[in-house]
Amino acid sequence: MPELKVNGLRVNYQLMPGAGAPSESVVFIHGMGTDSLASFYLTLAAPVAAAGIDVISYDLRGHGKSERPVSGYALRDFVDDLDELLQVLAPDRPVHLVGNSFGGTIAYAFAAAHPDRVRSVVSIESEPPTEVWAAKMAGILAATVELLGVEENFEWIEATFGAHHRRLARLAAARISSTTMAEEVPTGPMLSPAEVAAIGCPVLSILGRHGYQSDDLDALTALMPRGELFVFDGQGHSVLVEQHRAVRGLLVDWVRRHAG
Amino acid sequence: MAMTETDTGAIDTAAIGTGPIDTGAINAGTVDTGAVDTVTTSVFDAVVELIGTLVGDDLEVLGVQVRHDTPFHEGLGLESIDLVTLAGLLTRRFGPRVNLAEHLAELDLDEVIGLTVGEIADYVALRVREG
Numbered sequence: 001m002p003e004l005k006v007n008g009l010r011v012n013y014q015l016m017p018g019a020g021a022p023s024e025s026v027v028f029i030h031g032m033g034t035d036s037l038a039s040f041y042l043t044l045a046a047p048v049a050a051a052g053i054d055v056i057s058y059d060l061r062g063h064g065k066s067e068r069p070v071s072g073y074a075l076r077d078f079v080d081d082l083d084e085l086l087q088v089l090a091p092d093r094p095v096h097l098v099g100n101s102f103g104g105t106i107a108y109a110f111a112a113a114h115p116d117r118v119r120s121v122v123s124i125e126s127e128p129p130t131e132v133w134a135a136k137m138a139g140i141l142a143a144t145v146e147l148l149g150v151e152e153n154f155e156w157i158e159a160t161f162g163a164h165h166r167r168l169a170r171l172a173a174a175r176i177s178s179t180t181m182a183e184e185v186p187t188g189p190m191l192s193p194a195e196v197a198a199i200g201c202p203v204l205s206i207l208g209r210h211g212y213q214s215d216d217l218d219a220l221t222a223l224m225p226r227g228e229l230f231v232f233d234g235q236g237h238s239v240l241v242e243q244h245r246a247v248r249g250l251l252v253d254w255v256r257r258h259a260g
Numbered sequence: 261m262a263m264t265e266t267d268t269g270a271i272d273t274a275a276i277g278t279g280p281i282d283t284g285a286i287n288a289g290t291v292d293t294g295a296v297d298t299v300t301t302s303v304f305d306a307v308v309e310l311i312g313t314l315v316g317d318d319l320e321v322l323g324v325q326v327r328h329d330t331p332f333h334e335g336l337g338l339e340s341i342d343l344v345t346l347a348g349l350l351t352r353r354f355g356p357r358v359n360l361a362e363h364l365a366e367l368d369l370d371e372v373i374g375l376t377v378g379e380i381a382d383y384v385a386l387r388v389r390e391g
Contacts, residue, residue: 001345014344016361038340041347042372046362064341163334164373171339241369248365 001065006084007077012065013058013089014041016049024119024259025054025090026251029082031101031126032185033144033175034168036064039100043244044251051252056089060103062179073184075129078106079113086117094119096255100240101212102137102185105129111199112191120202120258122251125211125239127220128196129188136212138186145182148173196223202258203227206247208235299388304328304381310349311377314342328378340372350384357387 003010014037018024026048028040037057049055059066061081062073086095096119099107104126111118112128127133147153148169158166176182203224207213209231213220221229230250232243240247308326315324315336324336332338347360363383364372 001348014348036339036341036344038344041344041361042340042364044365046359046365050362059341065345167333167337238369244365 006081009061009067011058016045016055018049018053020052022052022054024255026096026098028057029099029103029106031103033172044248047248053255071180073181074187075109076189079109082110096120098122099126100124101126111201112195115200118201119260122204124206125237127213129190131190134186134190141182204254206230208239209233211237300385303385307381326377330377332375358384
């Protein structure tokens with residue numbers, strides 16, 4: 001797969017040109033841990049490209065086939081990577097940022113820092129980088145480190161979720177134990193409520209009723225009163241892979257409604 | 261700007277072959293099951309060969325017998341990101357009619373997790389037959 005040198009690191013990316021003569025581009029930003037561009041590539045990329053939208057996907061630093069440095073995992077590092085990537089891959093027009101989980105948080109941070117380069121933000125099971133997010137993220141990461149630090153837990157993971165998830169857990173453990181990812185990610189920098197409210201581009205937030213944002217749904221809605229919200233009832237955090245057909249429809253419609 | 265483009269085609273296709281397989285045998289006849297079997301077999305062999313490039317070593321040297329029902333992930337120790345690489349290799353080998361991403365986008369998560377080498381080859385063979 002093609003690579004670019006971004007902030008001194010090798011970053012793996014994929015381009016899928018839209019059918020016809022596309023005027024819009026989406027950038028897929030995946031989540032943390034075991035995630036990679038594959039989760040978007042295998043669900044949304046081809047149908048969205050077939051709908052006439054250019055698709056850019058990439059592996060975050062430390063993930064997929066991108067380089068994995070020991071340190072450098074603060075949110076600002078991910079935002080800087082996206083900045084440099086888009087200077088090469090989408091220099092001529094603003095893009096729609098579509099982020100899953102931690103990828104959505106990167107999208108919000110990028111939109112706040114580079115408002116003229118973002119047409120819209122679509123966040124899937126994610127939220128802006130506020131103090132609330134940081135505390136939640138730190139808790140999730142600490143629990144994950146603890147879980148993956150006990151060898152017997154891998155047996156439990158396989159018995160409960162299957163062999164595939166045991167392999168994923170092994171991968172996550174390797175990434176977390178060999179980097180400062182878990183410590184650095186929650187350090188931000190954070191956006192204040194005023195800075196979140198000042199994000200001027202259209203925002204679509206797609207959530208699971210029982211996902212990671214279920215406990216602060218009202219607060220998030222209040223934080224971005226101009227944003228649109230779509231909630232899947234009976235759905236947990238894995239909205240992207242478990243609801244990908246519905247998300248595809250929402251996304252294509254959204255991009256068409258917010259074309260430049 | 262600190263970024264420079266280093267590579268737009270990281271995979272050396274010369275090493276794995278870039279020519280499309282000969283589909284003339286099956287395109288020429290309307291009902292010729294022998295020819296279809298030939299296509300199915302040659303496509304399966306090609307898929308196994310490409311998977312060998314993902315694994316990074318000769319599968320035979322590793323003692324891995326890839327069968328029709330070998331699971332892509334569990335059976336070969338590969339990740340979903342390797343499936344993305346394979347999709348690119350298949351398109352290079354067989355042309356844009358083979359769009360594995362488009363095919364997989366219609367599957368559910370458990371179907372993708374349990375995907376076998378044979379299922380991948382069957383999809384490719386179908387698209388090759390359709391021309």
